[in-house]
Amino acid sequence: MALRIEGPTPRRPRAAGQHMLIRDEAADAYVRRLVAGVRAARLNSFFSPTELLVQHLGFLGPTGSDGLHPSVRISTVNALPMPSEILRVKVDRELAAEFLSRTAGPIPTPGTRLDRKRRYYQRLLGVEVMPASRMTVELRQQLPAEGLGLFRVLLDRFDLACNQFVRYTILLGQRDGRWRKAKVRIDADLEAPTEAFRRVVDRLAAHEAEVAFILLSELAGIEVEDVRRCRVGPLLLPGARVGGPLEALLDPEVGPCAGTPHPPWILCFPEDRAGIEVAEHSGQDPLAPLMREAVGEASRALVDAKAENLGYRVAKSRKFVCPPPLVRPLEELCRSLGAPSIVRSEPRGGEGVGEGGLPRVLGGGAAEGANGRSSAQGEPREGRTGASCAREEP
Numbered sequence: 372m373a374l375r376i377e378g379p380t381p382r383r384p385r386a387a388g389q390h391m392l393i394r395d396e397a398a399d400a401y402v403r404r405l406v407a408g409v410r411a412a413r414l415n416s417f418f419s420p421t422e423l424l425v426q427h428l429g430f431l432g433p434t435g436s437d438g439l440h441p442s443v444r445i446s447t448v449n450a451l452p453m454p455s456e457i458l459r460v461k462v463d464r465e466l467a468a469e470f471l472s473r474t475a476g477p478i479p480t481p482g483t484r485l486d487r488k489r490r491y492y493q494r495l496l497g498v499e500v501m502p503a504s505r506m507t508v509e510l511r512q513q514l515p516a517e518g519l520g521l522f523r524v525l526l527d528r529f530d531l532a533c534n535q536f537v538r539y540t541i542l543l544g545q546r547d548g549r550w551r552k553a554k555v556r557i558d559a560d561l562e563a564p565t566e567a568f569r570r571v572v573d574r575l576a577a578h579e580a581e582v583a584f585i586l587l588s589e590l591a592g593i594e595v596e597d598v599r600r601c602r603v604g605p606l607l608l609p610g611a612r613v614g615g616p617l618e619a620l621l622d623p624e625v626g627p628c629a630g631t632p633h634p635p636w637i638l639c640f641p642e643d644r645a646g647i648e649v650a651e652h653s654g655q656d657p658l659a660p661l662m663r664e665a666v667g668e669a670s671r672a673l674v675d676a677k678a679e680n681l682g683y684r685v686a687k688s689r690k691f692v693c694p695p696p697l698v699r700p701l702e703e704l705c706r707s708l709g710a711p712s713i714v715r716s717e718p719r720g721g722e723g724v725g726e727g728g729l730p731r732v733l734g735g736g737a738a739e740g741a742n743g744r745s746s747a748q749g750e751p752r753e754g755r756t757g758a759s760c761a762r763e764e765p
Contacts, residue, residue, distance in 0.1 A: 390453050394442040398432040401443060404717070405452075408638040408692045409603065411717045418601040418640065419501060419527055419536045427500040428452070430460045430491075437491040439484075446534050449605030450636075454531050460495075461503050461529075467492040501536060504528040506569050511542075519594075520545050526572055536603045539572070539580075542596040542646075543587065581662050581685050584645040585677050595681070597646035607637040616704055617658075620697060633694035637701065641689040649684035656687035657710040692717060 393401055406425045414421050431452055433441045444453040470492050479486040505527045512521040524541040571590065575583040580598040588595045607613060609621045620626050621635045628635040641656060654661045662685070663671045678684065690713040693701055698716050705712040 389447045390444045391447055392442050392444055395433060398441070398443040399434045401445070402428060402432040402435060404636070405606070405638075407717050408606075408636075411692045411715050412638070412640050412690060413715065414601075414640065417538065417540050417599050417642065419538045419603060423499060423501050424536060424603065426498050427457070427460055430463075430495065430500070431456055437487040437494075439488060439491055449534055450608050450611070451534050451604045451606055454529070454534055457501075457529055458503065460500055463492070464495045464500055467496040471496065501529065502527055504573070506572060518546055520547065524572065530577065532577060533602070534604070538601050539583065540597075540599045540601075541572070541583075541587070542598075544594040544596070546592045546594065579662065580643045581645040581674075581683075584681070584683055588681050595683075597644065597648065599642065599644040599646070601640070601642045603640060605639055607639065609635055613658075616707075620700055620704065627696040627700045628694060631694075631696050633696055635697060636693065637697065638692045639689055640691070641687070643685070643687045645683045645685045647682045647684075649686050652678075652684050653686040653688075655710045655712065656689045657705045657708040657712060658689060659687060661685055661687060688712065690715070 406428050409421060409424050409428070412418075412421075429435050431440070432443050440459070444456055445451060446453055471489065474485065474489060479489060507525040509523045509525075510520060511523050513519075514521070521544045522542070524539070524543065526537075526539040526541070528537055529535070530537050571587070575586050578586070580600045583600070584595050584598040587593055587598070607617070607621060609623050611618070611621065613621070617637075621637070623629060623635055626635055639658070641659060643656070643659075652661060652663070654664065663674045666674065688710075691701060692715050695716045698714050702712070702714045705714070
């Protein structure tokens with residue numbers, strides 16, 4: 372038994388200063404490589420669905436848009452497509468049926484803009500793309516004797532601040548008189564509390580799992596079991612100010628990819644989890660510390676007290692996809708940092724990606740904290756505030 376609530380498509384953000392423009396074949400190659408990297412990750416169900424991700428990304432660039440959009444703007448913070456690019460696909464799909472109905476009539480001359488635009492909207496209308504924001508609430512079990520309903524909540528969203536696709540998976544219970552009834556009606560009994568819960572969860576969606584666990588536990592009648600946050604990105608490229616040995620791996624002149632047909636890049640898929648069934652605190656993400664490791668002594672005592680009172684522990688990990696020459700050096704680096712990680716390679720031959728497809732050097736900005744789990748400036752970007760990204764400059 373589940374109820375799905377679609378959130379509105381957010382307004383397109385103002386153009387950000389921290390971006391770079393790639394055009395024509397370079398834009399197509401970039402999109403092909405990004406899609407190939409997402410496929411190669413073999414993501415589990417705690418991440419955004421792979422097929423929806425690759426379908427959505429596949430509409431970027433000149434080929435994906437049937438020539439309507441010859442360029443792709445990418446962030447210099449995490450090397451992912453800018454929010455305006457991602458939201459354009461979502462908005463275009465919402466407008467597709469109306470446009471095709473309005474332009475129905477004589478078949479346009481092949482190759483004209485109208486012909487290409489109709490083909491683009493027809494393709495969009497035939498597939499599902501990633502939602503801007505969608506929450507699904509599933510009733511796992513009803514315990515009438517205890518007045519308890521157990522739920523699984525999936526929140527999929529594109530985070531405009533972090534410029535990333537994010538999925539939260541939340542297991543919780545709600546104690547309420549409505550669950551003492553022998554049967555519940557999904558429309559009458561679940562819709563109202565779901566909409567109220569949605570508003571709360573939306574406010575927490577910029578935080579890592581531990582912060583969301585703590586804040587949700589403060590809601591009356593809510594008993595949280597598990598919160599898991601999984602993200603797509605960042606994409607690390609040469610020139611990103613990640614610091615230390617990771618920056619050396621990305622050096623196109625002296626790094627492992629030097630002298631090979633493979634440009635250096637690393638696509639990250641971080642996961643953080645807070646749950647009562649997590650056995651112990653485990654910081655297995657080589658680029659991001661646990662929150663208790665990134666805050667001062669006084670704050671650490673408060674965080675540890677919350678963990679003890681609520682009975683949860685925190686685990687962080689990260690998987691990577693990169694070119695073949697980087698696989699072993701990256702595995703060794705992760706082990707040396709005390710965080711052995713899954714490192715996968717793009718498919719053999721790059722699925723037709725070719726040697727290009729990525730800008731040689733980023734324009735600046737740190738993709739995410741590194742160099743012994745801290746940013747190039749020496750301060751961890753994750754954990755101190757619960758946020759996990761650097762905001763785009765307006």
